[in-house]
Amino acid sequence: MSLFSSARNADALVQRLTLANLAVQSGHQAAYFVGIIGTATYLLGSDAFGIAVLLAVVNLSFVIGSATSGIFIDRLGPRRVLVTFEVAYAAIAGAACLLPLGYRVLVVASGAMTFIAGCIATTMTSFPPYLTRERESLKNANSLVDTAFSLAIVFGPAVGAMIASVRSPQAVLAFSSACMLAAAATSIGLRERFDKGDEPGAEKSAPCGALAEFTEGLRTTFASADLRFLFLVGFFGFLAYGAFDALESLFYRDVLRVGVEWMGWLSTISGIGSVVGSAALLRIPASRVDFRLVATSLMLAGVGSMVYVGTDLLAVAAIGQALTGFGFGLLMPTQHMLTQECCELGQLGRVNGVMRVGLNSSGILPLAISPFLANLFGVQAVLFSASALVAVMAALFMRGARTHDHPNDVS
Numbered sequence: 001m002s003l004f005s006s007a008r009n010a011d012a013l014v015q016r017l018t019l020a021n022l023a024v025q026s027g028h029q030a031a032y033f034v035g036i037i038g039t040a041t042y043l044l045g046s047d048a049f050g051i052a053v054l055l056a057v058v059n060l061s062f063v064i065g066s067a068t069s070g071i072f073i074d075r076l077g078p079r080r081v082l083v084t085f086e087v088a089y090a091a092i093a094g095a096a097c098l099l100p101l102g103y104r105v106l107v108v109a110s111g112a113m114t115f116i117a118g119c120i121a122t123t124m125t126s127f128p129p130y131l132t133r134e135r136e137s138l139k140n141a142n143s144l145v146d147t148a149f150s151l152a153i154v155f156g157p158a159v160g161a162m163i164a165s166v167r168s169p170q171a172v173l174a175f176s177s178a179c180m181l182a183a184a185a186t187s188i189g190l191r192e193r194f195d196k197g198d199e200p201g202a203e204k205s206a207p208c209g210a211l212a213e214f215t216e217g218l219r220t221t222f223a224s225a226d227l228r229f230l231f232l233v234g235f236f237g238f239l240a241y242g243a244f245d246a247l248e249s250l251f252y253r254d255v256l257r258v259g260v261e262w263m264g265w266l267s268t269i270s271g272i273g274s275v276v277g278s279a280a281l282l283r284i285p286a287s288r289v290d291f292r293l294v295a296t297s298l299m300l301a302g303v304g305s306m307v308y309v310g311t312d313l314l315a316v317a318a319i320g321q322a323l324t325g326f327g328f329g330l331l332m333p334t335q336h337m338l339t340q341e342c343c344e345l346g347q348l349g350r351v352n353g354v355m356r357v358g359l360n361s362s363g364i365l366p367l368a369i370s371p372f373l374a375n376l377f378g379v380q381a382v383l384f385s386a387s388a389l390v391a392v393m394a395a396l397f398m399r400g401a402r403t404h405d406h407p408n409d410v411s
Contacts, residue, residue, distance in 0.1 A: 006140055006282045013131050013190055014141045020186040021124050022148035022155075024086065027179025028117045029156030030163075030172050031093060032058070036110045038160075038169030044103050054107055055245070061111040063360045065118025070126070070353025071213045072119070074346055078127045079190045082120065086187060089116045090180035097173035113176075118356065124149075126352045129340040130192040135286045139337055143281040146333035150274035150325075158268070194345065217350030226342040227351060229291060229400065230335055234359040236393045237298045237331075240386035242363025243370040250379045255312050262314070269318050270325035273304075277329025291401035293334050295394055301327030302391030309383040 007015065040046040040054050072081045096109040128141040156179075160172040221227045252263055277297075284293070301324050308320025335355075343351045366386065373382045 006279075007144055010140060010144060011131065011137065013193070014128070014137075014144060016186055016189055017124070017127055017131070017141070018144045018148045020082070020086075020183045020190070021145050022152055023179045023183035023186065024120055024124070025149050025152030026156035026159070027093070027176035027183070028089075028113075028120075029152050030160030030179075031113060031176035033157040034160030034164050034169050035093075035096075035172035035176060036106070036113075038164055038172070039101060039106060040103070042169055043101070044106065046103060050103060054110060057107050057111045058114045059360065059364070061115040062118040062121075063357050065115035066122045066356035066360060067118075067214055067353045069119035069122040070217055070349035070351070073123055073126050073349025073352075074213075077192055077195075078123050078130055078349070079187065079192060082123045082127070082190070083184050083187045085116045085119045085123070086180045086184035089113055089120070090177045090184065092116070093173045093180065094177035097170060097177065101170060118360075122349065122352050122356050125336045125356075126340075126348050127190075128336075129345060129348065130194050133194065135341075138340065139284075139286050139289055139333075140282055142333040142337045142340075143278055146281075146329070146336065147275055147278035149332075150271060150278050150329050153271035153274060154268055213350060214353065217347070217354045220343070220347050221351050221354045224342060226291075227339065229397070230294065230339055230342070231355055231358050233294055233298060233397055234335065234355055235362045236397075237301070237390060238359050239362045239393075240366060240389045242366030242368075243373075243382055243386040245363060245367050247370055247374055247379050247383055250374070251309060251383055255309075255380050256314055256317060257312070258314060266318060266321045270321040273322040273325025274329030275325075277326035277331075278333055280326075280330055281333050289334055289337060291338065292398065294331060294338065295397040295401045297327050297331035297334060298397065299327070299391060299394035300324075301331060302387055302389075302394050303327075305387035305390060306384060309380060309387060312380075 007018065010018070036054070036058065037051065040051055044050075046054070069081065069085070092109060092112050096106075096113075099105065101109070124145060128138055128145065132138050132141060159175060160169075163172050163175055221231055249263065252258055256262070281289070304320050304323025304325075304327050306320070308317050308324055310316070310320070339352060339355060340348060370382055370386075377385075
């Protein structure tokens, strides 16, 4: 089934969730790549240290938001959490667009926006099993929601770039605010068909402290061999990509010897590959969606990255970006679906929060050490080694992968 026919024939609530994610991520991707970093660089004239501090705050805020939102999801349900945070993001982005921005104000506003973005991202990945328990439908729902995310990577920054070219990077935040309001209007019409109390043996636990609930999410994740496997795939699979955050622009300048605009064009190619990868899950039988597919997808991403940075040829780099995008586009909805199936609904928010903390924090160490390694071995060598590490870890995961027994399929 094609992407368009799958979207057209999908359940109405799945369509609504997909559209909401497209609006959310289009606004946030535009804000991040153009509104935040563009404002710091071009309007405020920040140096490398200032931008590094800004990105550190942004990444840390996203991690904290991912962790804490899981607690709200399990207590209140995903719809209320989603609408609340979409409106909050719209308010902050709108204020940041209208106010005169100094560096400190930008850091605070960016931290608040990315904290909320982390909350929304975790909520989106937790919502599909509240809509369907049938395995084929759950697979298609995750594929469509993650395809919307991939489309937004292409669409959001492109619109942001057009706005910045005629106005300013700060004006992009108005577009982000409008996208979040559109997402909130769409999300209001969502409803949960299933409740955590519907599960056999489910018990409503009394609320406890946020730290205790996050610790409970950690315990649940690492007590399950399946969830532990998925966590480690995310953590080690993305561990090397912190090196790209620090060195990728230097690879474009010093190795490929192309202008800065090619960072945008090759990112677009990666985004298109990611769309194709997410949509490919629609054509894979539900019985084949298992841990081996997760490891295979990560292997494709690692090999694609090796192709991407392995030469000084622009055409080869474009092929590598497409392969990398395809691998990650297939990996993410597959990993989300298996996490949903391996976890009780009442614990899913906290477990997804733990998963995202592992994924988004894994690149911090490479981000810190890769500039020193690049001084010793060169930018290209470090990036290729980081990509090879991903491929090697995927090969190890493939040895430990096994067929999934689909515990939550009620068809």
